[in-house]
Amino acid sequence: MSIVYENYDYENPILTGENGVEVDYKGKWKSEVFNNPGNLCLELACGRGEYTLALAKDNPNENFMGIDVKGARIWRGAKNALEQNLKNVRFLRTRIEQVDLFFDKGEVDEIWITFPDPFHGKDNRKLTHHKFLDRYKYLLKDGGWINFKTDDDNLFDYSLKSINSYQGANILYKNDDIYADELPFKELDYKTHYEKNHLAEGKKIKFIRFTL
Numbered sequence: 001m002s003i004v005y006e007n008y009d010y011e012n013p014i015l016t017g018e019n020g021v022e023v024d025y026k027g028k029w030k031s032e033v034f035n036n037p038g039n040l041c042l043e044l045a046c047g048r049g050e051y052t053l054a055l056a057k058d059n060p061n062e063n064f065m066g067i068d069v070k071g072a073r074i075w076r077g078a079k080n081a082l083e084q085n086l087k088n089v090r091f092l093r094t095r096i097e098q099v100d101l102f103f104d105k106g107e108v109d110e111i112w113i114t115f116p117d118p119f120h121g122k123d124n125r126k127l128t129h130h131k132f133l134d135r136y137k138y139l140l141k142d143g144g145w146i147n148f149k150t151d152d153d154n155l156f157d158y159s160l161k162s163i164n165s166y167q168g169a170n171i172l173y174k175n176d177d178i179y180a181d182e183l184p185f186k187e188l189d190y191k192t193h194y195e196k197n198h199l200a201e202g203k204k205i206k207f208i209r210f211t212l
């Protein structure tokens with residue numbers, strides 16, 4: 001069984017599923033793919049999808065999808081999910097620039113963005129640029145929130161400015177050193193591959209939860 005959907009041709013954004021067969025699940029992920037009306041949560045820049053798997057394990061009645069452009073990482077995450085028999089996990093390999101093409105407006109209940117790159121360089125490539133916030137706003141149901149975790153000071157500061165200057169955005173919680181005190185949400189304690197590396201280097205982990 002394949003739990004990975006892919007879009008190879010960015011000019012022609014058609015998804016393929018098992019055995020390269022074309023699929024279209026826009027508006028139908030819960031009903032036709034997960035067969036579960038529970039919440040749908042996306043992890044963007046998921047890499048190997050550590051957050052996706054941890055959330056799925058702790059919330060068996062909800063649906064989780066990891067999204068990244070890097071195939072090898074996604075396949076590793078999918079293999080782990082299958083080995084752990086997690087029925088509520090899927091992966092989507094695509095560029096986040098076009099993630100809105102594969103979902104209906106308001107189809108998503110919650111988003112995690114975990115240790116995304118790039119941190120420096122052109123702002124319009126950062127996953128908290130207004131260009132990306134527009135896409136997340138389209139995907140999310142009204143009041144659905146975005147969880148953003150990073151180790152990078154520049155990206156954290158840039159993201160705060162970007163969110164604060166986005167019309168209608170509201171920061172629900174922010175912390176520039178989440179492990180300094182007791183965690184306010186237990187999901188913050190899950191650690192990705194990159195997070196473990198950053199912690200080993202002594203970096204502080206930062207977090208923002210916001211609505212758009």
Ligand SMILES: C[S@@+](CC[C@H](N)C(=O)[O-])C[C@H]1O[C@@H](n2cnc3c(N)ncnc32)[C@H](O)[C@@H]1O
Pocket residue numbers: 045046047048049067068069070073094095096097114115116117118192193194195
């Ligand atoms: C530093 S890794 C973090 C991976 C994982 N979240 C973790 O914490 O271990 C950043 C990931 O963001 C993904 N990424 C960055 N920009 C992206 C974009 N525009 N579309 C899809 N994936 C993107 C990269 O492919 C990469 O896997």
